[in-house]
Amino acid sequence: MGDLQSLRVFINCLDQQSLPRILQICSGVYFQGSVYELSGSEVCLSTGDLVKIIGLELLSVSCEEIDTGTSFELPIQHSGQFRLIAEDLPYNTIEEIVGLCPVGVDAFGSFTFISSSELTVDNFTLPAGKQLTLLSVELDEDGERRARCQLVGQNVASAELLLPLSLKGDFYECEGDRSYSLQEITSSVRLSSRRFRSTNVKNSGGPLIFSPVYEIKAIMQMRKDVVKFPSSLEVDVQDVTEQFQNFVFITPLSMAEVASQPKESFPTMAEILDGPEGNQFFNCSWFQELQKGRHLVLHGWGDTPMVLASTPKGRKGKQYFLISQRYGGQMRRRAREFRSVYELFLASSQSPGLKVSVSQDCEEAEEEGIPALSVGEHLEVLGMASVDRHKDESGAAQKVESLICKRTIEVEDEDDEDDEDNSEELALPLFMAGHFVEKLSDNKKYSLTDLMNSSLPLDIKVVTRDKELEKDPLMGLPALKLEETFKETTVLTSLPSKPDLCFELPVHWLQMSLCFTSDHLPWSIGEPPKLHVETVTEVSENFYYEYHKLTSKAEEPPPRPPKRKPSASEAPKKSPKSRPSISLPNLASTMTQQLEDLSLGQTKAKRPPALLPPDNSLVQPPPLFPRKSSSIAESTSQPNMYVTSPSMAQKSARRLSDQDHDYESIDETLKNTHDSIMHY
Incomplete structure (x- = not known):
């Protein structure tokens, strides 16, 4: 049984290669029965609980200033550099140095020290204050362990000494010139427990202690799902891995982990811990059964050849299918x-x-x-x-x-x-x-296996349904395009109420977690049912485009056609009997000019000229359609200006001369102009 220590210290000193580890909650601010919301899930940490740590993920680094006691967090990608601060306390023996410091030149530097007093080793005297760098630990001819150290002097060549580990003295660490990144500090057990100072002159501040903050992924004895909580929780724990090796935790498994289990583990019963909520890839009936808490029968897993197929766009839109190689329907090729x-x-x-x-x-x-x-x-x-x-x-x-x-x-x-x-x-x-x-050169029927060996895409029509299916969704479709083949890892599954009706769960397209249970299989021992596999899975448009996004290959676009010049045969032919069209912009500008002339209050009232096409010789009056009977008030509307009528002009001039004012109302003019256009 391990020593009692805080969760933070235990995680910081933990070798991740030794996972999983089982911890027991001993004490802390998380008292019996307390529940906390951590990382989106409720975590209840009670004294005596067992927690199985299965993974760690570095989130950030907690920095504490020793002088002020303030703390702050830095992202792991922080670009600043830090310098190691030498320890003030001396080491009493060489063995103490070897036990607490790294041996050899590693990626993060080696340990350099001095002796405060003169040393004599094998008739060799080492003056006080000379720097020694620890290189390695070796056995001499007598079997005694010695530390090989490098001596570097200012005016002498480098030399190596073998110092016995039992050599006593006052040895002090030397502060080097090397700088370390935050990534280097947190990845080294030796450096993560040391003090540092920032190399930034402006913000060097006091000594800093770095403590990595991990997100712990763990399994708890009373929960079926994976919980996540930070390593910074103030909890005291004890390592009890050796004592509880045979303790059974519920192990959540992803679909990929289910497909990695030994073949001998199947068939088995399983329970859904987290259903694939929010997954919009499947439109089939079995997808609705994948709810949290449901039980499933897992018959096995394997790599299944499949075909991605689609229908032409119809009234209900396009449909998309995954068709297993086991499909038993018959098809004919379609042109x-x-x-x-x-x-x-x-x-x-x-x-x-x-x-x-x-x-x-x-x-x-x-x-x-x-x-x-x-x-x-x-x-x-x-x-x-x-x-x-x-x-x-x-x-x-x-x-x-x-x-x-x-x-x-x-x-x-x-x-x-x-x-x-x-x-x-x-x-x-x-x-x-x-x-x-x-x-097409033939009209024979093909199986899906025959067509999968042909060059795709192919247009086909299903003419004979798969008799193994209760309802073949491909039968009755006017056309179906077989686009491409691929292999998909699937888990053969059925519901306990219908253990013989199986469906294939695509591993890479279902984000859900399961756990194996000890429930009995829903059939008599030694009498497994004959399995009928649902070989057609309808998928959504999201699946179709996501699949092509993941498997798309860079293809050159179609050639850009050259600019086409209209040929003589394509020139528009003008009919001699066609009437010239009136330009709408010219018509609008003429109407605007009429309004401006009327608003200026001219002394001599003039009726605006009728709007006629440019060439009067080609103009034929439009046919006059019978008009509905109108009231006396409606009969005062402006006559058709495109029909030349001397009597109309005389009546209009006489009506204008009888008025008291020498201008017309703008509103009335607009109304008259509108009527002229509409009557045409």
């Missing part, structure tokens, strides 16, 4: 559709000898090197090549990356097929748009 030549290039790089049919006509653009394509023509992709394009305005020839295809032309006269070759090669620029449909 893929391509919207550009670049898509053809990508598909042909994975499926050599790709054959497609043209599903939409394409007009020829000779200046861009785009050939004409007709619906129904058959193309076979041969390869890639750089093709010379017509010279540009500067006269320089341009190279265009193109897809070389073999085009087969259908001939109506069957007698000519044997006499002439109905195929030709043509180059399709990668930037060319088009519509193509893959030609």
Whole structure:
């Protein structure tokens, strides 16, 4: 049983290679039954409790000024440097120095000391005040342990001495010129217990004592989850690892740790300690069962080949699936559709000898090197090549990356097929748009294993459901794209109420903790049930994009197409019967000018001219539609200004001359102008 000491001192002196260690709470401010909220979890530290430390993580460093007693914390990445302060108390023997200080030249410097009195060793006299550096401890010919030290003088060459460990005297440590970082101090057992002074002249201050603050990960005897608390708690503990080696703690296991257990540990019962709350990766039924406190049957683990698949976007949006290699449904290949030549290039790089049919006509653009394509023509992709394009305005020839295809032309006269070759090669620029449909050479049914050995992606349709599944979610889908294959470590699991209906838990995508229990398996001894595995797992869009984020490979973007010039065939044709359009900005500026003229109060009232198109000879009056009957008040609206009517102009001039004022109301003018536009 270890000595009683504070938690801080025990952790600072603990060798992490010796973990796990079992501690017993002995005394401190944490009295019997006290509960504290630490690091987001309740921790109850009571006298007599057993705590199993399973991990340490350095959080910060606590610094205490010896002279003032004040303390503060520094981050572990602090860039300042500190110098070691020599101890004032002397060492009485060389053995005491060897026991308390490092032996040999290590990464953090060696121990240098002086003797306050003259020393005589083997007829050699060492004057007082000479510096000695401890190098190593050796055995001499008589089997006596001696300390090899290096003597460095100001005017003499370096020499080495062997001092017996029993040599007595007053030995004092020498203060060196070396500086240490906070990282070096906290990682050395010798340095972490020493005093230091800052090398910063302005803020050197008094002597400092550094104490690392760790976050302790531990298992407690009355809790099923891992607790975390800082090492700075004022608690006295005692190391009882040897006495409680056989004490059973509940050990929380992550999914990765479950998958690292020996095969002989399965099947077994387990309890969920922390469910995967907040995990938005799965849309399947079994995910809803993974709640805290639920019990599971773990049948084993293994590496399962899987396929990531997706559906085309439909009314319910896209769906995504993980399909296990065990899937027993039958599938037929489905023709893929391509919207550009670049898509053809990508598909042909994975499926050599790709054959497609043209599903939409394409007009020829000779200046861009785009050939004409007709619906129904058959193309076979041969390869890639750089093709010379017509010279540009500067006269320089341009190279265009193109897809070389073999085009087969259908001939109506069957007698000519044997006499002439109905195929030709043509180059399709990668930037060319088009519509193509893959030609499939067979209509047979495939298993998922057969297609996984083919080049993916593939478009398929499930035609025969997996009879092992109660409900096959892939059956009835109009199309399914098998995108890529990968291996996933899974844990074969079932619920105790249905031990034969299993599902596979992907280890790397479930952040949850379990613990093995001693409960009996839900079947008779020696009579395990026949297992039926759910081989299709629906995943969310978050899973799909997160997966591609982790496995994405740097690919070159598609080639940027050159700037296209409109060809003669694409020039807009002007119909001779079309009416010239009226420019809306000109119409707005004319209306604004009318308002300005009216607001100036001109002495001679003039009616604004009617807005007419530029060329009156081409203007045809618009057809007059029958209008609804209006009241007398509504009949005073402005007539259509696009219809020339002398009687209207005379009536309007007469109405203006009878008024008392020589200007019109702006509101009325706006209303009249609005009516003119609307009536048109």
